[in-house]
Each structure stands twice: as C-alpha cells, then as structure tokens.
Amino acid sequence: MSMFCFQCQEAARGTGCEIRGVCGKTDEVSNLQDVLIHVLKGVAFYHRAAREAGIESQKAEDLIIEGLFTTVTNVNFDPDDFVKRIHQALHVRETLRKSLHESGIRLQEPDFARWHEGSPTEWKRKGYTWGPRRTEDPDVRSLKELLLYGIKGMAAYTHHAAVLGYRDERIISFIERALLATEDTTLSPNELIDMVMECGRTGLLAMELLDEANTSTYGNPEVSTVNLGVRNRPGILVSGHDLKDLEDLLEQSKDAGIDIYTHGEMLPAHYYPFFKRYPHFAGNYGNAWWKQVEEFEAFGGPILMTTNCLVPPPANATYRSRLYTTGPVRYPGARHIPERTPGARKDFSRLIEHAKTCPPPTQLEEGTIVGGFAHHQVAAVADKVLEAIKTGKITRFVVMAGCDGRSPSRSYYTEFARSLPQDAVILTAGCAKYRYNKLPLGEIDGIPRVLDAGQCNDSYSLIKTALTLKEALGLTSVNDLPIVYNIAWYEQKAVIVLLALLSLGVKRIHLGPSLPAFLSERVRDILIREFEIGTIATVDDDLDRMLGAAMV
Template identity: 55%
Template sequence: MSMFCYQCQEAAGCKGCTVKGVCGKTEDLAKAQDLLIYILKGISVYSVEGRKVGVINKKIDKFITEGLFATITNANFDRGVFLSRIREGLVLREELKNEVAKAGGNVGASNVNENWLKKMLSFVGLKREEESKLPDAATWVGSNVEEFNAKAETVGVLATENEDVRSLRELIIYGVKGLSAYVKHANHLGYDDDAICGFMHKALASTLDDTLTADDLVALALEAGQVGVSGMALLDKANTETYGHPEITKVNIGVRKNPGILISGHDLRDLEMLLKQTEGTGVDVYTHSEMLPAHYYPAFKKYKNFAGNYGNAWWKQTEEFEKFNGPILMTTNCLVPPKDSYKNRVYTTGVVGFEGLKHIENGKNGKDKDFSIIIEHAKKCAAPTEIERGEIIGGFAHEQVFALADKVVDAVKSGAIKRFFVMAGCDGRAKSRNYYTDFAQKLPKDTVILTAGCAKYKYNKLNLGDIGGIPRVLDAGQCNDSYSLALIALKLKEVFGLADINKLPISYNIAWYEQKAVIVLLSLLYLGVKNIHLGPTLPAFLSPNVAKVLVENFGIGGITNVEDDIKMFLGE
C-alpha cells in the first residue's frame, strides 16, 4: 500500500496525497506516522480497560497526547522521532498491559511466557481464546525498522475498506488529534483532565472495533465535539489563570534596531520562558503567525523587549523567515520545510521536529527549557528587515467582549450591527483562499467579523473601520481560542433571550486547514450550531454518504463565490 493521507485541506486533488504530501512529508514519514497512530490505538485498548479498574497512567496519557499532536499537519517531519516513539510505545503498551492485569483488568493474554503458552496450546490442539478478543494493534510487536516498514504498509487509512466507516473513523481520529493540541498546551501550564484523556483513548480504541455501526461512529464524533468543548475550556482556563484575560491591544508590526528572535506556533509557556531569558540581553522577541495573540495577555506586557508581530500566516514563512535575519523558534505545528538559506537559524521544541534542525529539549526535573543557544545566536545576527509598518488591534476574547456587551447589544437593537460573521479557522497557500479577503472587503458595513486562528491574516490588516467604536474585525486570538467565539455566541443567545442559538444574527463562514479545525467543527455541532460553511473545499475525508448526513442534519455547506455567498448569508 502506497502513501495515502487526506487529513488536511490541501490533500492533492481534494482526494489524498499518494506520492508526497503537499505539506512536504515523504512517503516513509507518512507511513511511520500511520504506524505510530496504530500503536497509540493499541495502547488505548489497555488504557480503556485500565480505567475500568482504576488504573490511570499519566505517563501513558502524556505519551498518547504528544504522539497524536506530533502527527498533526506541519508539526514534525523527522522520521527518526516517529521510529523512536514507535519503539517507546510498544514498551509502554506492555507495561500498561501488565499494570492493568495486576489490577484485575481484562487484558486478554495471560502473564506467562508467550512462546511457552503457544507451544503448549498447539501441542494439545487448542487455540488461546483470549487472543481473539484483542485487536492486532494491542498485540503486534516489531523490533526493527524493516518490521516497522512492513507493518506500516498494512495499517494506514485505506486499511479500513468500507468508505463510510473509514470516513467516520478518520473524522474521529482527526478530531482527537486536534483535541490533543489543546490538552498538550494545558498540560504545559500544569492543567490536566483525566476525563478528556480517557475519552481520547476510548475514541482511538473504538476505531479498531468492527462491530460499531455508522450510527455508532456518528454518535462518537458528536461526543468528541462535547469533549472538545471541555478541552477548549481547560486550555482557556489554563491560559487566563496563568496570564490574565486578553484585553484590547494594539500590536506593532514594524521592527526595532536590536537583533531579534522570532517565535512561532501556539505555546504560550515557551514564549514566557523565552521572554524571561532574553530580558536584559539586548535581544528583542517578535511573534509570528498564531503567536500574535500573546500580545493581548496582560502578563506579557511587562517585558520591554517584547517588540511586536513580524509577518503573517504560517505559509509565508519561507519568505518572512529569510528576511527576519535572526533565529526562529517553532513551538508547535505550522512548520514549513525550511530553505537551506535560513535552515541553520530555525530551532524546534516540544513536538515539532525536522531532520537537521536544532531541537530544544524540555528542562530536567521540571526546570525551564534552556534557550541560551538561541539567544547567543541572535546576538550575532542583524536586526530584522522591515517588511511593513503600523499596528493591528486584537484582544476580543470572551471576557473583553462581555465587557462590551451592552454596547454590542445596543448596536444590534438599533440596527447599526445587522449581522456577525464568524470567519475563524486557518489560512493556507491556495489562491482560492483570497476568497476570504474579498468576502471581508465586500461585506456590508453594518456587519462585524468574529475571528480566531490564522485565517484572520486574510483581512486583519484591511481598513474595514468600526461601528460606533466597535471594530469590524474582532480577533479573539489563536485557533486554540475558538472557545471564546462559542462563549460569545452563547452569551448573545442569553442576552437576547433566545431558545435556539441558530436564531442569532450570526453566520459561519469558516476556513479550515488542519485537525484543530476539525475538533472546533465537531464542538460547534455539539453546541447545536447549524448551517456552518467550510472552505475553500469540504474535507476530502468526508465520503459522499457522510457528507450527506452532515448536510441533512447540520446544514454543513461549502462556498461558491463572494457575491452569491453574501446574498445567501444575508437571505437576499
């Protein structure tokens, strides 16, 4: 079986990448990721059984969470990392199996010498009944790369032959991958939730269960949405209790004269450590792409060397990293395979990886990471090349919008604001995504855009004006902050005394790219939001029948052209 991957919006031909990923991953890397996911499913089988007898292994929770996150699009391109995780996963699986067995859980096989048991059973003409009760992912073992490669050939996406079952299984897996990102960021700030981890393991294990019907899998996908809301709430709590609630902030997009470090990705804890370690060094810190909303948090404003935001969405990094001149720190997904011309200036940390790049490991015994190598590198570099000037405004997360609630409600009641458009999600390379810039520009001036994620870079620097002092683009933050948009909608529903969230003057025109957008979508469906439009294309992993279910039950739709879509949204 050749490579097959269709987890992101850029899947080749909107069908799937079969030779090399549009993201840049190779066939060998894709298969290593497939095998790791398979191992995580097998570990999850024992984790589910363990939870029934009170066994909750936090080492396992962390391993599965980080393993899922590492397979998100544009996160890690280092095949060696995945081979190491596969080896570690096989060991952890057996350790967990023994732990669950000691607690009285059902682990299928006995804790006796496997070879001896098989020989004895064969001698008396019997077959061990317990073996048939466990899926292959929970029992398969391999010890070298050749065995890993052979197994990977058989466990990819297309191993599930039924198209609709495959579609639903992958929808669930991608949702759980997105959820893992929220959990990982919360964990980094010391926040955790056993129930969320338990569900992720249940979901993974369920994709091995051939007795589950399509209806069962649809229900599981909606349950993923429910847990997704909990995951976003956990991260929101972690961020706001640690760094304060975001507030309206103007962010400089020019440059200073000092050398700088550019930090990209989503991990606020990594940013905090970097800011502390660069204080007084003469090195400034700039955010890039999804790290922009860090400027909205009060805790980061005390750092005098927190210079501003440099550049745009993730996909422009091959141009912007070149011009930045200093080192770049990638903290999470959204890494584009770097050019040789600046490759020596790119550092990775956390789950991010790329062969040949320097990786900053976690601090030992709970200590902070050591970013001194990046700081010393920055001191030897020229200041960033200026690519633009000005300011952009953001910080409209839920508490800030709640503070403006009376003003917003009055504007709606007076007719000054006719409709809100949720245009959250992701940006990407395709020219078709210019649709979102044109859409924002052509929206009537009595409408307001609610956004989160890097999709905002399509319109957050446009001069769209305001309505009675309320900016027409309200940026809640990262894609991780999409929870704010849900809370804002629920608050407006309460304020206007509506029984149905779909009666609000809110339309959803969302750009998607990777798996965090999938969990956001499932969460919105769980909250009862209907008539969400996704673009620039519907996910390739939705089979015709699954897409039909989503259309008929939830009103999921695609996009056409700006003029017709605006008329459709406005009911004209």
C-alpha cells in the same frame, strides 16, 4: 503508491496524497505516523484497563496526547523521531500489560494490542497497511477518520493545557475510547455518528480547559494594539501556539539586548497582560504560517517553532541554520530545544546567544493591528454591542475563524471581508484572520469591525460570545442569532472546532475552500441534511446566500 493521507485541506487532487504529502512530509514519515497511531491504540487499550484497576500512568497519558499531536499536519517531519516514539510507545504498552498481569488481570487482547515490533524498514510497509484505507466501507472509513482527526486536534489543545498544569481525565478517557473505536468492526454508522458528536462535546471541554489554563496563568486577554514594525536590535521570531515556551524565552532573554517577535498563531500572546511586562516583547512580524519561507528568510535572526505550522525549509534557504524546534515539532537538521525538567524552565540559552550574532530584522511592513476580543473582553463591552444591535448599527456578525493556507483560492476570504456591508462585524480566531485583519475595515461606534479572539483554540471564545448574545437577546437557539459562519479550514484542529460547533447544534456553517476529502458522499450528505453544512462559491453569490438569512 507508497503512502496515503487525506487528513488536511491540501489533499492532492482533492482525494489524497499517495507519493509525498503536499505539506512536505515524506512517505516514510506518513507511514511511521500511521504505525505510531496503531501502537498508541494498544497503549490506550491497556491504559483504560489499568485505570479501571487503579493503576495510574501519567506517562501513558502524555505519550498518547503528544503522540497524536505529532501526527497533526505540519508538526513533525523527522522519521528518526517517530522511530523513537514508536519504541517508547511499545515500551509503555508492555509495561502496562505486565502490570495488569502481575495484578492478576487477564484481558482478551485484540490483535492491534499484541503487535510486536519489527524493524523500522518493516514499519513503513505496516504503516501503509494500517493507514486510512484499512477500512473498506467508505462510510465507516469516513466516520472513523473524522473521529481520529477530531481527537488529533483535541490532543493538541490538551497538550497545551497540560504544559500549564491543567488536566481533565474526561478528555483523555474519551481520546482513548475513540482510538479503540477506530479498531472496532462491530460499530454501526449510527453508533459512529454518535461518537463523532461526543467528540465535539469533549472537544469543547478541551478548549474550555485550555482557556482556563491560559487565562489563569497569563490573565484575561485585553484589547491591545500590536506593532508590526521592527526595532534596531537583533531578534528572535517565535511561531506556533505554546505560551509557556514564549514565557520561558522572554524571561531568559530580558537582559540579553535582543527583542522577541511573534509570527503566525503566536500573535495573540500580545493580548495577555502577563507578557506586557517585558519591554523587549517587540511586536508581530509577518503573516500566516504559509508565508514563513520568505518571511523567515527576511527576518535574519533565529526562529523558534513551538508547535505546528512548520513549512519544510527549501534546501537553499539560509534560515535553515537559524531554525530551532521544541516540544512536538521536529525537522531533520533543525536544532531541537529539549523539554524542561520539573520545576525548571526550558533552556533557550543557545537560541539567545545565536541571536546576539545576527543583524536586526528586515522590516516587512509598518503600522499596528488591534486584537484581544476574547469572551471576557466582549462580555465587558456587551452593553455597547447590544445597543448597536438594537439601534441597527450592527445587523449581523460573520464568524470567519479557522485556518489560512497557501491555495490561491483563499483570496476569496479577503474579498469576502472587504465586500461585507458596513453594518457587519467579523468574529475571528486562528490564522485565517491574516487574510483580512490588516484591511482598513473601520469601526462601528468604536467597535472594530474585526474582533480577533486569538488563536484557533480561542474559537471557544467565539462560542462563548455567541451564547452570551443568545441569552442577552432572549433567543432560544444560537441559530436564531444574526450570525453566519464562513469558516476556512486546513488541518485537524479545525476539525475539532467544527465538531464542537456541531455538538452545540450550530447550523448553516459554510466550510471552505473545499469540503474535507475524507468525507464520503453519504457522510457529507448527512452533514448537509442534519446541519445544513455548505461550501463556498463566489463572493457575490455567498454574500446574497449567507447574509440574506442573517438580518436582525
């Protein structure tokens, strides 16, 4: 055993990866990630004290947020970058510590805040020591890891909002407090459960902040038809979630004679009015993240990874030379686009010039798909939806949001969507939609039976939609709505979405294709008892089990 990681749905044997991550990360990267988190706890310790003393440090906040983001599954695979980040974190930590001392503030400093760097070779050993198994009690360990993975997902959303200039001190303050809680040996399981629920409530704030950032900058998403074919010009394929990166690329390439396509979680960019001003914003190419090896190979032009969902390219993949990363994403050998300087755009000129030398994309499919049903758009057609409910044309909504993945068992979600009765409407967000968003499921009185709200962070829109329906129908609880939840998960952003739902008291969520490996038996039992969380079985069994309770 040279590493241990069980933060994602692909945890080996359903327990954890011990030699190499199923995601593709090496034991070296895994252990360096654990070292980085350990050092960030020290930064959080001093930054909290500095804030109370009136010493602000946006650099410390950004370091914590982006540092946590880099440890989310499928974001950063570069050990050299983690070494660099650890050095930066140590420097910021010591700068904060010095500022406090110079201000006459003396603290009782815990061991994790006093650790001094050794060599990167030693960090690998330290990282394993500081990983998930540092806590012996399985229930305490489970709750602390659940809290940690929740703030990792929260950090991703907070990072995207900050890029657009939107911040909320309540969020960073909680993230810092949660980091310190994972080192607090005095907290009881009940106190940790309370903090996990607070994590869900704060996660809702983070999603609300990002929604405000995106809609204030790019307009409210609107119902849009997205082309799935290709044009006869070279192109650039953009994947991930960062809309600001897409804006910069579109603006710089508008007169370059090339087209820009989205992949995976970038599909919902087509729903924002702002991006429709660019005629060379051509459409969506391909499917969810796990198909990128074959789809990136077929595309033929440069690929830009803006956030997570990167699959390590095979050694024989020709697109390795066409792969670019930016933001928190790194892969050894991939060309990295540096951060933008204040007041300027990121410089994508290398990427654009590269695209001009490439052939047009190879067409994978043709046709269109429709999306853009975020909460503002659903509110605009609320009367039509309510009328369909009252007349019995819509008898239930099925939330099938979340993540897609490469497990063959995920074909379940395609069959589940295909087998739903004709009076059921799917509410979705995140890349899980690629399992069914191209099926010919039809409409109900002009309302598509798949309402796509957008990216995984747009699960906030699904929450807003549920609350709107609750008020409109005069119900006292969201659990009285004709809504069932059949959610697929993969990584830590799905964790914070789940905790946000639980913090609102939502019950009877079915989570698949398997329950998280980091949940101990007792913690799993608590979630089942308090929130009636369940997993999935067969399509036929689940249709009977879930929909029987959802009738209007």
